[in-house]
Amino acid sequence: MSLLVFGKTGQLARELARRAPEARFLGRDQADFTAPQACAAxxxxxxxxxxxxxxxxxxxxxxxxxxxxxxxxxxxxxxxAACAERGIPLVHVSTDYVFDGAGSAPWRTDDATGPLGAYGRTKLKGEQAVTAAGGAHVILRTSWVVSAHGANFVKTMLRLGAEREVLRVVADQVGGPTPTGDLAAACLAAVQGLQKGIPGGIHHFAGAPDVSWAGFAREIFAQAGLPCAVEEIATADYPTPARRPANSRLDCSGFEADFGVKRPDWRVSLAAILKELGAA
Known part of the structure; x- marks a missing residue:
């Protein structure tokens, strides 16, 4: 199979390269995403x-x-649109930020969206554009992506946890941390499913169990052997330019049913990430 991946140095692209080294990966120098038609070609x-x-x-x-x-x-x-014209199946990764984060129930794929900020609005528009193109596709919404590469929560916690005795971490935002290796495997499973004729559409995929950022930090410190304590704080105590959804839980049952991929235990994958980073 001739697989084309837009992305080369990001967290997901690097994990895809491990699992599908035969694929063609396009970095920004070959596919500048500020030039839509050039990328489509x-x-x-x-x-x-x-x-x-x-x-x-x-x-x-x-x-x-x-x-x-x-x-x-x-x-x-x-x-x-270019994929639809040529009959090429497409997998596009989206985000929990398309939801407003209300309530505590896991978000279903057919729940009403309501982004809180610009990032979520732009990703939702991307979902709508991919859907409108009319080709075979899977839009895979995910959350809290982490790996041994790039900038992410695990690497930040390791750095700060080694420097401080106590760290204040938000406890009223809950979601499913998603190791990028597991996300890459899910993307490849989606490609294979589409090629077999499985209907696509919007799906959710995230790690389990759901946890708060504070709980996630505690597990990172425990597995890394760092004595840093976690002090739970509210989102209001850590203001940011963009609002974050409080509830990022995703109902991933549809993806498991259609593509046979279960939610991965992020605690297991975290151990592998820490080992790769030399922190375990």
């Missing part, structure tokens, strides 16, 4: 496409929404 010759590139600077998006819209919505839409 790259799909020629591919038998499947995964979009693993995005504008993910949640806070910065508040002041760069136009740029984030091009990267997260217009370019994925153009790629999706």
């Amino acid at each position: 790259q799909v020629d010759g591919a038998e499947a496409v995964i979009i693993a590139a995005a504008y993910t600077a949640v806070d910065k998006a508040e002041s760069e929404e136009a740029l984030a819209t091009t990267v997260n919505a217009e370019t994925p839409g153009a790629i999706a």
Whole structure:
């Protein structure tokens, strides 16, 4: 299979490269997501496409929404249209930020969306553009992505936990940490399913069990052997330019039913991440 992946150095692209080294990976130098049609032209010759590139600077998006819209919505839409014209199945990764974070029930794929900020709005527009293209696709919403690569919560906690005796961490936001290796495997399973004729659409995929950021931090410190204590705080005590959803729980039952992939235990994958980082 000739698999094309948009993305090369990000967390997801790097994990996809481990699992599908034969795929063609396009970095920013070959696929600039500020140029939608140029990116769309790259799909020629591919038998499947995964979009693993995005504008993910949640806070910065508040002041760069136009740029984030091009990267997260217009370019994925153009790629999706090109894939639809050529009959190429497409997997596109989205986010829990398309929801408003109300309540405590896991979000279903058919629940009403309501982004709280610019990042979520641009990702929702991307979902809508991919869907409107009309080709075979899976939109895979995920949450709290972590790995041994790039900047993410695990690496931040390791750094701060080694420097401080106590760390204040938000406890009223709850979601499913998603190790990027597991997300990469889910994307590849989605590609294979689409090629077998499994109907696509919007799906959810995140790690289990659901936990607060504070609880996540405690597990990181415990597995890494760091004595740093966690002091629970409210979101209001840690203001950020962009609002975060309090409830990021995702109902992933549909993806398991259709594609046979269960929610991974993030605690197991965390151990592997820490080992790779030399922190376990």
